[in-house]
Amino acid sequence: MPERIDFWGIPHPWGPILVYALLGLATLILVVRFYQRARVWWQTGLPEKRWDHLPTRLGRLVKYAILQVRVLGQRYPGIMHAALAWSFFVLFLGTAFATINGHFITFLQGSSYLVYKLTLDVFSVVFLVGAGMAAYRRFVLRPARLTLQGKFTWSLVFLVFIVLNGLLIESLRLAIEKPAWALWSPAGWAIAQLWIASGASQGALYNWHLGVYTLHFVTVSAFFVTLPTGTLVHLLTAPLNVFFSKIDRPAGRLAALPETKEGEPIYADRLAHLSWKQILDSEACTECGRCQEVCPAYASNKQLSPKQLVVDIREKLHEEWATAKSKPTEPAPLVNGQIREADVWSCTTCGACDQECPVLVEHVDTLVDLRRSLVIEGRMDARLQDALAGLSRYGNSFGQSERNRAKWSQALPTKIKDARKEPVEYLWFVGDYASYNPAITEITRQAAQVFQSAGLDFGILYEAERNAGNDARRAGEEGLFEYLVEKNSAALAKCDFQAIFTTDPHTFNTLKNEYPGDVLAGRPVLHYTEVLERLIARGQLRFERALDAVVTYHDPCYLGRYNGVYAAPRRVLAALGCRLVEMPRHGAHAFCCGAGGGRIWMEEGEMQERPSENRIREAAALGSVSTLVVACPKDVAMFRDALKTTSLEGRLVVKDLVELVHEALEPVAVASPEGLTENGGKDG
Amino acid sequence: MSQDIYVFIEHVCGKTLDISYMMLAQAQQLAAASGGEVVAILLGHNVAGLASDLGADTVWYVDHPELEDFIWANSLAVLEALLARQSPRLVLFGDTTIGSGLASGLSARLGLPLVGYCRQVFPNGGHFHYISQICGGKMLVEGALPDSTALIAMIPGAFRIEQGKSDEKHSATPVPLDGLDEILARNAQKYIFKGYTEPAAGDVDITREKILVSVGRGIQSEDNLSLAQDLADALEGAVSGSRPIIDQSWLPTSRLVGKSGKTVKPKVYLALGISGAPEHTEAITGADAIIAVNTDPSAPIFNLAKYGVQLDLLDLLPVLTDRVRAEK
Amino acid sequence: MKILVPIQLVPDLVEELVIAQDGKRLDLDATRWIISEFDDHAIEQAILLKEKIGGEVTVIAPDFEGTEDVLYQALAKGADQVVKLSGDFQSELNTHALARLVVHYLQTKSERPDLILTGVQANSSLDGSLGPLLAAYLDLPFVDCVAQTEIEDQKITVRKEYPGGLTADWSVALPVVLGIQAANTPPRYVPISKMRLAMKTGSIATEEVGELDLSGAVDSTRMYTPEADQRAQMIDGDVDQVAEKLVALFKELGVL
Numbered sequence A: 001m002p003e004r005i006d007f008w009g010i011p012h013p014w015g016p017i018l019v020y021a022l023l024g025l026a027t028l029i030l031v032v033r034f035y036q037r038a039r040v041w042w043q044t045g046l047p048e049k050r051w052d053h054l055p056t057r058l059g060r061l062v063k064y065a066i067l068q069v070r071v072l073g074q075r076y077p078g079i080m081h082a083a084l085a086w087s088f089f090v091l092f093l094g095t096a097f098a099t100i101n102g103h104f105i106t107f108l109q110g111s112s113y114l115v116y117k118l119t120l121d122v123f124s125v126v127f128l129v130g131a132g133m134a135a136y137r138r139f140v141l142r143p144a145r146l147t148l149q150g151k152f153t154w155s156l157v158f159l160v161f162i163v164l165n166g167l168l169i170e171s172l173r174l175a176i177e178k179p180a181w182a183l184w185s186p187a188g189w190a191i192a193q194l195w196i197a198s199g200a201s202q203g204a205l206y207n208w209h210l211g212v213y214t215l216h217f218v219t220v221s222a223f224f225v226t227l228p229t230g231t232l233v234h235l236l237t238a239p240l241n242v243f244f245s246k247i248d249r250p251a252g253r254l255a256a257l258p259e260t261k262e263g264e265p266i267y268a269d270r271l272a273h274l275s276w277k278q279i280l281d282s283e284a285c286t287e288c289g290r291c292q293e294v295c296p297a298y299a300s301n302k303q304l305s306p307k308q309l310v311v312d313i314r315e316k317l318h319e320e321w322a323t324a325k326s327k328p329t330e331p332a333p334l335v336n337g338q339i340r341e342a343d344v345w346s347c348t349t350c351g352a353c354d355q356e357c358p359v360l361v362e363h364v365d366t367l368v369d370l371r372r373s374l375v376i377e378g379r380m381d382a383r384l385q386d387a388l389a390g391l392s393r394y395g396n397s398f399g400q401s402e403r404n405r406a407k408w409s410q411a412l413p414t415k416i417k418d419a420r421k422e423p424v425e426y427l428w429f430v431g432d433y434a435s436y437n438p439a440i441t442e443i444t445r446q447a448a449q450v451f452q453s454a455g456l457d458f459g460i461l462y463e464a465e466r467n468a469g470n471d472a473r474r475a476g477e478e479g480l481f482e483y484l485v486e487k488n489s490a491a492l493a494k495c496d497f498q499a500i501f502t503t504d505p506h507t508f509n510t511l512k513n514e515y516p517g518d519v520l521a522g523r524p525v526l527h528y529t530e531v532l533e534r535l536i537a538r539g540q541l542r543f544e545r546a547l548d549a550v551v552t553y554h555d556p557c558y559l560g561r562y563n564g565v566y567a568a569p570r571r572v573l574a575a576l577g578c579r580l581v582e583m584p585r586h587g588a589h590a591f592c593c594g595a596g597g598g599r600i601w602m603e604e605g606e607m608q609e610r611p612s613e614n615r616i617r618e619a620a621a622l623g624s625v626s627t628l629v630v631a632c633p634k635d636v637a638m639f640r641d642a643l644k645t646t647s648l649e650g651r652l653v654v655k656d657l658v659e660l661v662h663e664a665l666e667p668v669a670v671a672s673p674e675g676l677t678e679n680g681g682k683d684g
Numbered sequence B: 001m002s003q004d005i006y007v008f009i010e011h012v013c014g015k016t017l018d019i020s021y022m023m024l025a026q027a028q029q030l031a032a033a034s035g036g037e038v039v040a041i042l043l044g045h046n047v048a049g050l051a052s053d054l055g056a057d058t059v060w061y062v063d064h065p066e067l068e069d070f071i072w073a074n075s076l077a078v079l080e081a082l083l084a085r086q087s088p089r090l091v092l093f094g095d096t097t098i099g100s101g102l103a104s105g106l107s108a109r110l111g112l113p114l115v116g117y118c119r120q121v122f123p124n125g126g127h128f129h130y131i132s133q134i135c136g137g138k139m140l141v142e143g144a145l146p147d148s149t150a151l152i153a154m155i156p157g158a159f160r161i162e163q164g165k166s167d168e169k170h171s172a173t174p175v176p177l178d179g180l181d182e183i184l185a186r187n188a189q190k191y192i193f194k195g196y197t198e199p200a201a202g203d204v205d206i207t208r209e210k211i212l213v214s215v216g217r218g219i220q221s222e223d224n225l226s227l228a229q230d231l232a233d234a235l236e237g238a239v240s241g242s243r244p245i246i247d248q249s250w251l252p253t254s255r256l257v258g259k260s261g262k263t264v265k266p267k268v269y270l271a272l273g274i275s276g277a278p279e280h281t282e283a284i285t286g287a288d289a290i291i292a293v294n295t296d297p298s299a300p301i302f303n304l305a306k307y308g309v310q311l312d313l314l315d316l317l318p319v320l321t322d323r324v325r326a327e328k
Numbered sequence C: 001m002k003i004l005v006p007i008q009l010v011p012d013l014v015e016e017l018v019i020a021q022d023g024k025r026l027d028l029d030a031t032r033w034i035i036s037e038f039d040d041h042a043i044e045q046a047i048l049l050k051e052k053i054g055g056e057v058t059v060i061a062p063d064f065e066g067t068e069d070v071l072y073q074a075l076a077k078g079a080d081q082v083v084k085l086s087g088d089f090q091s092e093l094n095t096h097a098l099a100r101l102v103v104h105y106l107q108t109k110s111e112r113p114d115l116i117l118t119g120v121q122a123n124s125s126l127d128g129s130l131g132p133l134l135a136a137y138l139d140l141p142f143v144d145c146v147a148q149t150e151i152e153d154q155k156i157t158v159r160k161e162y163p164g165g166l167t168a169d170w171s172v173a174l175p176v177v178l179g180i181q182a183a184n185t186p187p188r189y190v191p192i193s194k195m196r197l198a199m200k201t202g203s204i205a206t207e208e209v210g211e212l213d214l215s216g217a218v219d220s221t222r223m224y225t226p227e228a229d230q231r232a233q234m235i236d237g238d239v240d241q242v243a244e245k246l247v248a249l250f251k252e253l254g255v256l
């Protein structure tokens, strides 16, 4: 009966003793060195609670670290990585089984042994295929997002060497023994034919076997020793990072500022003011570059790369510890040390990087923390400063009087209910852009008319509404965000309503995810596309004519990626009779328009291609599509502008979903905006 | 008290400033009504020649080395001494970086009433009335001036430069300075002049320009940009643009007006072929006057502009530039 | 170095301005009062100087609706002391009266400031500007329209602007009053949390003022808004006619 013989061909008793001693020592060194590396995380970073919800965390570990669903999200690199990782894992398990088999329970006998052999053999080959794919990618495909440094190549060579050696050992043994079951190790047996054909003596083969065996264990030990400092450390850090990933809050909610014991806020102006998890993030990054590839800021100015940000933090960490040998006492600033200030500002907080990262690095949180540390020192560009000053003084980023907030509604034939004065079923939180931007207010009026004609019982806050604060918060002005929340909460507390809906996805996000629970008291927060969907489903909105247009739809980041609202706008389009052609990047993979995170208020800086231009070209490339449908007032502004700058006017039009709905309704008397002074008018 | 109208003449680097002529024009009108004379007051060193084209009945000239470069305290001391001896009906100053501070200082020293931001003074039933423009031009204030000596700080607008000029080749009437030498010398020790800096040529700061010739997509091609530049040169202003123009690199980023560029406050903003998108117009509301040229009568820019022209800018520009050049 | 920054509040032009019942002045209650733009620069310049060479910055303002916010903001920016001149200002405080109040305030103090920074003008003051009034009352040197201020051992060097973009550098002896047109860098943003901290921990000193002396200004009989043209006034004609009219317009507007 075939069975596993421990330390076959190894001189006893010294062989096994040496092997165990060597591996034992290597493991000890691994543990010590990894501890030395890991201790830096919590010794440097601020405490943060990430131990709760154990079952969920373990679930994530399985999903992301073992099954690697994120990695597999991309075909070539996904298969490549799975081939390497899973076979490495299997081979490692194989060794573990062998040890158990040798010392504890003997189970590798007969058919189970044959299956064991076959599995190891096959996975060795799978590994080598994966390694081949990796080499091809690294040397032939050379995708821009990869860090093409020697250290990564060496790691690969190292692993291939270990696996190849294992295969050689097996083949030599098969060549000597020529067992009847040899075909269960097909690859090993195939190589064994070489040795047999060479005509080498049994003795020589024994010696070769011993030689390769020794080499194998020396390299494996070296692998153990170098693991905690090499590029393969992600074998350890990635699962840890996945395990400790954030669970306590939805993606759309930023954490409050950390505080000292005395309750003083802590700003991320230096490494020690990041949390240990943010530091672990940097240690877990594999430099795969997936985040960079989807980043609109990177695409437009090649400056901010979320990957580089994370790597910069890691380098900073190692640099500080290398020079200080212990926790650094003279902390150097983070921003404008390693990380450039302009880069911190160019993020749109679109969340694509977070979503894409296979090891669940949380870029956006860190970027916002860095911004907070700049804002508290007043460091920001003049435009952003104006917008924030406008927000704190007038409650809107346009720097206009709050008394004019509902001026857009004056031209409506039917007055909108004042939710401060009478109960309404739905409270419409209109938002800044829809209220103040003279190029958008016509759409806002159309929305109002659509709701009115559907018989929706709704009202607005009139002058009492303030900017909801989503973007102020993401621009790093936490105090202003809190102030705006207070103002709005106070206004909302005085109103009687069953549900809230918003025009603007940014407003939607913060109301839904960040406003204190008692303000909404369980009442739902909806986006107007969801309201439209309901009205259609209930038969309250009936269209007189099908629009019969071929359209594509842009998912706003804060509606789609952050809050998962993908279906409602698409159902409305279907009800309108539009034929929807999706862009290549749609749904969760939609490409940001560039307006979010306060970017719409900031100086633009050097741009090769604006995100909105990139996106509109994607829509235009669809050929048959004549309309780009959006569901966010800022998108209307961004994309109508991009049409001009890309000279695609005439090729495509940009419409808000509600404009289409308005079009499809029985022609209602639309108030003419003529003669209205609006904001562009003279101010007397 | 006399019925004379005094005008403080502003000049820098040997050149009389336009505001002085405008004030002389105003003074002539008032003197005619009051029956007094227009007296120009010229302070400086070796600038007697400036008197020649001033539209005044008399030019009093105080010459002193310590008056060569404008020192507030010294001009103030001289005026104080002068007004201690005379009591005119009005003294006009420019509400400028020179005259404004003097008017206020003199008002404090002599206890004379002062009206600033004054657009115009006009006779009304034997009295003089003023109209001032406050709150950034959003409000006008009118009132009666006292019949005793008053100080006025004037902003330009109501009078034309030519009206304040004269071909009579006046000569300056020197006014001696008695006992002021010591004060002037003492003051001069406190202020040490380091030199003038001309605004750097080449690098235009559109936020500081008095006149902007701003072009939008209506200009159509890069070649046409020279038409705008010619007009700007003739008007001694600068060319700026809307974002599409900057995007195409027809103009450098420093010339971008709007949300992503600069906020500007020129006296005249000439919007040529600019539609008036909110991202653009939010940055020009501070302009004193916007003149829009656009072929489309419904372009939103006409809702903001003070003056509008519905013509093809390519036709208008060459003709306009020629006319402006002819004026000089 | 002791720096005093007397400031004025002006109507917020973002809001619609309302004329009072008597038709002579602004309706004080309907007006939102904010710091004059140039005074904001004056505070900034004071803080910049303090950050460079140390010293003490005092900001003083008349008590209007909104003054406290402005003063707390000054504290948040780094002012050491803020003072509110409190009294009955409903009768509309003018700039002369304010200057005399500041002079009076200084007379009650043993120490005189080395530097007084004021905004070059305030958009609502009909009777001149605060800086030269103070300089004249206090018999101090004064430089107006300062766009840059440097300090080097007790000597201040300022860049003064002249009409037409020309500038000149002057070195002036202390003490001196400066009319600030622009600080070396634009006024800093005050994050709300710093503002709140200032409101919690800072305090505003109050100086009661007596009867106001309003002399020096001239009463108004009427206040009104300029004709508000909703739409551009169209200049008609062919190219030649329009060009001619435009040239005339340029002259009228004082740019030709």
Ligand SMILES: Cc1cc2nc3c(=O)[nH]c(=O)nc-3n(C[C@H](O)[C@H](O)[C@H](O)COP(=O)(O)OP(=O)(O)OC[C@H]3O[C@@H](n4cnc5c(N)ncnc54)[C@H](O)[C@@H]3O)c2cc1C
Pocket (backbone or CB within 6 Å): A600, A637, A638, A641, A644, B215, B216, B217, B218, B219, B241, B242, B243, B244, B245, B256, B257, B258, B259, B260, B261, B262, B272, B273, B274, B275, B276, B277, B278, B279, B280, B293, B294, B295, B296, B299, B311, B312, B313, B314
């Ligand atoms: C976030 C964001 C920031 C932005 N920032 C800025 C900014 O800082 N600055 C800025 O300018 N824009 C900015 N924009 C762009 C802005 O929305 C407009 O797209 C842009 O201002 C339009 O420029 P325009 O008026 O030159 O072009 P258009 O809107 O195309 O207008 C051209 C005009 O020229 C007229 N015209 C055509 N031919 C002639 C002719 N022969 N004679 C006379 N008139 C003619 C047309 O009638 C039309 O009115 C921004 C947009 C966004 C979304």
Ligand code: SF4
Pocket (backbone or CB within 6 Å): A291, A294, A295, A296, A297, A298, A304, A305, A306, A346, A347, A348, A349, A350, A351, A352, A353, A354, A363, A364
């Ligand atoms: S959030 Fe978006 S813009 Fe910001 S770094 Fe990530 S991918 Fe880039």
Ligand code: SF4
Pocket (backbone or CB within 6 Å): A284, A285, A286, A287, A288, A289, A290, A291, A292, A306, A307, A310, A356, A357, A358, A359, A360, A361
């Ligand atoms: S942060 Fe994540 S996605 Fe970005 S390079 Fe690192 S591992 Fe890859």
